[in-house]
Amino acid sequence: MHPPPPPLSPSLHVPPLLSFLSSSPSPYHAVASCAALLDAAGFRELPEHAPFPPLLPAGLYYFTRDRTSLFAFAVGGAAVPSAPPSLRIAAAHSDSPNLRVKPASKLAHKLAGVEQLAVEPYGGGLWHTWFDRDLSVAGLAYVRDAETGEVTGRLVDVREPVCSIPSLAIHLQTAEERKAFEYNKETHLVPVLGTDVAKTAEGDLHSPKLLELLAASLGVPAESISDLDLGLYDVCPPRATGASGSLLASARLDNLFSCYTSVAGLINHVKSDAFGKDEGVACVALFDHEEVGSVSTVGAGGTLIKDAIARVSRGVCRASPPPDLAELTALRSFVLSLDMAHAVHPNYADKHNKEHAPKLNGGMVLKTNRNQRYASSAQSSFIMRDICRRAGLGRMQEFAVRNDCGCGSTIGPVISANTGVRAVDVGAPMLAMHSVREVMGAEDVDRGVALCEAFFRYFGESDASLR
Numbered sequence: 001m002h003p004p005p006p007p008l009s010p011s012l013h014v015p016p017l018l019s020f021l022s023s024s025p026s027p028y029h030a031v032a033s034c035a036a037l038l039d040a041a042g043f044r045e046l047p048e049h050a051p052f053p054p055l056l057p058a059g060l061y062y063f064t065r066d067r068t069s070l071f072a073f074a075v076g077g078a079a080v081p082s083a084p085p086s087l088r089i090a091a092a093h094s095d096s097p098n099l100r101v102k103p104a105s106k107l108a109h110k111l112a113g114v115e116q117l118a119v120e121p122y123g124g125g126l127w128h129t130w131f132d133r134d135l136s137v138a139g140l141a142y143v144r145d146a147e148t149g150e151v152t153g154r155l156v157d158v159r160e161p162v163c164s165i166p167s168l169a170i171h172l173q174t175a176e177e178r179k180a181f182e183y184n185k186e187t188h189l190v191p192v193l194g195t196d197v198a199k200t201a202e203g204d205l206h207s208p209k210l211l212e213l214l215a216a217s218l219g220v221p222a223e224s225i226s227d228l229d230l231g232l233y234d235v236c237p238p239r240a241t242g243a244s245g246s247l248l249a250s251a252r253l254d255n256l257f258s259c260y261t262s263v264a265g266l267i268n269h270v271k272s273d274a275f276g277k278d279e280g281v282a283c284v285a286l287f288d289h290e291e292v293g294s295v296s297t298v299g300a301g302g303t304l305i306k307d308a309i310a311r312v313s314r315g316v317c318r319a320s321p322p323p324d325l326a327e328l329t330a331l332r333s334f335v336l337s338l339d340m341a342h343a344v345h346p347n348y349a350d351k352h353n354k355e356h357a358p359k360l361n362g363g364m365v366l367k368t369n370r371n372q373r374y375a376s377s378a379q380s381s382f383i384m385r386d387i388c389r390r391a392g393l394g395r396m397q398e399f400a401v402r403n404d405c406g407c408g409s410t411i412g413p414v415i416s417a418n419t420g421v422r423a424v425d426v427g428a429p430m431l432a433m434h435s436v437r438e439v440m441g442a443e444d445v446d447r448g449v450a451l452c453e454a455f456f457r458y459f460g461e462s463d464a465s466l467r
């Protein structure tokens with residue numbers, strides 16, 4: 001008999017992160033999961049479409065936009081109503097690459113005798129990892145009440161594996177085809193729903209089978225579903241892996257890890273003594289559409305961040321505010337842009353140079369790119385290192401891409417360009433970014449939360465002299 005595996009290294013935030021990932025199969029669910037954490041910590045939801053109340057010291061608030069972006073803020077206990085506040089904003093994105101159900105998704109393949117689902121790739125996924133996975137469907141459904149006629153948007157998650165994208169058998173590929181492993185995103189990346197091809201009426205947009213599944217999980221009749229925004233996801237649950245449990249494997253670590261750590265760090269901050277002495281406002285901003293360029297009403301390139309800065313500054317600075325209050329607030333503020341970082345891959349180690357080679361479980365990574373793919377500047381990087389030094393978090397790992405390799409980007413440069421707020425780009429090291437199954441170090445989870453908490457606690461004593 002084999003001995004049982006050794007116990008996992010104790011980590012405060014790994015179990016809640018795993019359940020957060022499980023309950024967040026779509027950006028709608030991710031924002032709802034964050035809202036649930038904030039509600040439980042005493043934050044109050046403000047409807048975005050109504051005027052904000054006066055924002056008093058020690059007030060905890062959040063608002064959402066279109067249910068896929070969120071702005072949470074905690075007014076420091078020592079905030080004064082006569083000065084533009086300093087906002088410390090931890091920012092991340094709620095979306096991940098996936099396959100989205102098309103507006104007209106019903107698809108029957110007569111020769112194969114199967115029903116399929118028309119999908120559209122969202123973002124830059126490593127799509128070959130989506131083959132041969134058990135896939136389910138989740139997102140938002142608009143449901144019409146039969147009696148009142150009222151339509152409401154409801155989160156939906158079928159949970160069961162209802163489709164998959166089978167690979168082509170090796171015997172049916174030439175040697176060249178096997179070597180190239182090429183696939184066409186229109187014709188080869190089409191999930192199979194099953195062999196019980198349902199009869200559809202002319203004009204039906206979706207398979208009756210799919211609508212039945214959604215209706216069953218919503219507890220409503222299928223005909224009451226009037227519109228949908230659905231994505232596919234792998235039902236394989238997130239879990240600790242590796243010989244000693246030191247790794248985490250999951251979909252959507254990019255960037256739900258940062259959504260979780262920023263919210264958990266904010267909650268820790270408001271529960272700490274530091275919050276009572278805080279003169280500023282600690283904020284978390286979560287945006288949709290990072291994977292497709294951030295330009296939308298819910299993206300980091302939209303108005304959400306500027307609107308939030310203007311409205312929060314007006315709510316806090318109520319006593320004779322200066323006419324340029326929002327601009328002054330932006331200039332006093334700071335964005336910690338959190339997104340994942342590339343750890344050294346042992347099988348592709350030549351993709352990093354040794355001075356900029358983050359390791360899994362080696363701590364959070366400061367990301368620098370002088371071509372502005374990342375927002376980190378000399379000043380914002382100094383502040384970030386100073387935060388870690390003061391909080392006793394040790395040295396950050398450094399990342400800059402090789403000169404002969406392309407570099408990713410994220411929301412840091414988008415936000416700072418749109419608002420004038422200084423920003424730094426930071427992330428947790430990971431492997432297999434944009435795979436349907438990504439990997440990170442379990443020990444980096446608590447470090448991520450601690451870094452966010454330290455960021456909110458930082459009062460910027462040395463800040464003014466750096467300008």
Ligand SMILES: [Zn+2]
Binds near residue numbers: 093255290339
């Ligand atoms: Zn990302």
